[in-house]
Amino acid sequence: MNIKNNKKIKLKLIKNFTNNYTWILYKKNNCVIVDPGEYKKILHIIKLYKLYPKLILLTHYHYDHMMAVNSLLSIWPKIKIISPKNIYYINKKEQINFFYILKEKIFGKSIKIINTPGHALYHVCYYISNYLFCGDLLFNSGCGKIYNNLYYEMYKSIQKIKSLPQNTLICCGHDYIKYNLIFTMKIIPNDKFVKNFYKKIKKSNKETINSLKIEKKINLFLKTSNFYLRKQLSKKEILKPFECFCLLRKMRNVF
Ligand SMILES: [Zn+2]
Structure with missing residues (x-):
């Protein structure tokens, strides 16, 4: 799937393993690789498009998001890598609260880093132009699993994304997306927008990239401050947004 958002900067999505996404952002022959998973598939695209990898961005340290790093480095040893821990290293004196902007630019655009722990303690998102590479923080109509009980961190991280x-x-x-939408329809069965969106997606075999505007309509984890949702999910008192978030994530875990 190719997405042209900017006249010169293009985005290529590579599906790897069973459902992982590796992203290649490129301009002319230079490219940035986000979360490189399956080496052979990535190499195939790099060669096909005659690209030269300048930078690898890692959102977090799960193997399926970084398995191709060593193989890529063995061919292009000068590739720079930006990952959550070396961001902490650069910035160790102050915690990254919202945007940490790297001095380094890519394709003339700044790389903004958002600290987003939750799925993992070390997890960041990268915002370049209007692309958000969000790893396992947010999915289409869903969010990533939470490990080590980092519920509050995950909740706060998702709130940061809402203000982009x-x-x-x-x-x-x-x-x-399909399974997430089925879950969403189970929770808010009367939402016409979600229903219609699901109908459209169900017929399509194309990968989906949604804007934040659309996600706010179809993603329950971005709706946790919604009064009706908080009221509907509670048996007694109206849930607080964070309680609503935790409940939804736990329901999704066993769905
Ligand atoms: Zn992960």
Whole structure:
């Protein structure tokens, strides 16, 4: 799948393993690789498009998001790598609260880093132009699993994403959109927008990249401050947004 968002910067999505997404952002012959999973598939695209990898961005340290790093480095030893821990290293004196902007630019655009623990303690998102590479923080109509009980961290991380521009394109690390929408319809069965969206997606075999504006309509984890949702999910008192978030994530775990 190729996405032309900017006249010169293009995005290529590579499906790897069963449902992982590796992203290649490129301009002319230079490229950035986000979360490189399956080496052979990535190499195939790099050669096909005659690209030269300048930079690897890692959202977190799960093997399926970084398995191709060593193989890529063995061919292009000068590739720079930006990953959560070396961001902490650069910035160790102050915690990254919202945007940490790297001095380094790519294709003339700044690389903004958002600290987003939750799925993993060391997890960041990268915002370049209006692309958000969000790893396993947010998925289409869903969010990543939470390990080590980092519920509050995950909740806070998702709140940060909500304040990005509406036209932000959500480039996630996996895709479970159909199943996530079925879950969403179970929770909010009367939502016509979600129903229609599911109908459209069900027929299509294409990968989906949604804007933040659309995700806010179809993603329950971005709706946890919604009064009706909080009321509907509670047996007694109306849930607080964070309680609503935890409950939804636990329900999704066993769905
Ligand atoms: Zn992960």
